[in-house]
Amino acid sequence: MVNRIVIGAHYGLKDWILQRATAIIMALYTVIFLAVIITVGPDSFVAWRGVFANGFMKFMTFLFFVSLFYHAWVGVRDILMDYIKPDGLRLLMMIATAALLVGYTGWSVQILWRM
Amino acid sequence: MADMIIKKKRPKNLDLKSIRLPLPGILSIIHRISGAWLFLLLPVLLWMLQSSLSSAETFAVVKDLVGNPLVKIILFGLIYLYMHHFCAGIRYLLLDLHKGVDLESARLSSKIVFVVSIALTLIIGAKILW
Numbered sequence: 044m045v046n047r048i049v050i051g052a053h054y055g056l057k058d059w060i061l062q063r064a065t066a067i068i069m070a071l072y073t074v075i076f077l078a079v080i081i082t083v084g085p086d087s088f089v090a091w092r093g094v095f096a097n098g099f100m101k102f103m104t105f106l107f108f109v110s111l112f113y114h115a116w117v118g119v120r121d122i123l124m125d126y127i128k129p130d131g132l133r134l135l136m137m138i139a140t141a142a143l144l145v146g147y148t149g150w151s152v153q154i155l156w157r158m
Numbered sequence: 159m160a161d162m163i164i165k166k167k168r169p170k171n172l173d174l175k176s177i178r179l180p181l182p183g184i185l186s187i188i189h190r191i192s193g194a195w196l197f198l199l200l201p202v203l204l205w206m207l208q209s210s211l212s213s214a215e216t217f218a219v220v221k222d223l224v225g226n227p228l229v230k231i232i233l234f235g236l237i238y239l240y241m242h243h244f245c246a247g248i249r250y251l252l253l254d255l256h257k258g259v260d261l262e263s264a265r266l267s268s269k270i271v272f273v274v275s276i277a278l279t280l281i282i283g284a285k286i287l288w
Contacts, residue, residue: 063254066247073244081285088210088217095211115200118193150204158211 062117065110072107092158101155108151112144182268189246192239199236224287234283241275241282 079100085091094100119140127133171177179187206223209216223229249267252258258267 063251066251070244070248077282088214091217092211115193115197118190119197122190122194147200147204150208154204154208154211 058117058120062114065114068110069107069114072103072110075103076107095155095158105151105155109148112148116141116144180265181272182264185246185249185268185271188242189250192243195239196236196243230287233287234279237283237286238275238279241278242271245271245275245278 079094083090083094085094095104120137123133123136123140127136206220210220211217224233249258249271252267253264258264
């Protein structure tokens, strides 16, 4: 009989790495976005839309959103694991969070490609 | 064996009022709270982006909304939450690389995070909102 101790051993290593990888992508995007805002100063509708009509910015913005949603998944899941004690409620809230974030991904595609 | 490890009694102090949180601890809890708020406000921010991009009329609606002093204050707070999460996040990435893990530099870097995130909020808030 194998007695496994249910602690340690790479549980969540993938999420740990992805949380950091997505953080780096978002940090770089933040710098790019602020640089664009400060240099272009898009205060009219045409100029603002022009920022996201640019192929590079569209791609980077989408990459930012996908990173944000995955990053938010890991963070919110950690918060739920820490504070929501009843198993059923925690599971329900995790499912709701995941569903919301998948929905937001679709929404961000719509925002960027149907503008 | 497994039972012994799981049942081992550990000292606990959950009386929050008796805990004096050091600065890196305050930074940590704000990192968590800011992350939670940014997550909760995602639908509002996505709606604002969508409206600002879909037509000149809806762009004007968002512009009017952002012109409201109360909305400005909320957005200013939101920029702070983002900047704190951003700066504290960079600090955590450096800690992951074992940079600044000793007590003195950890305290210094958390001070830097507070100063820089407030400075960035003021600069960016001034640039975008006013």
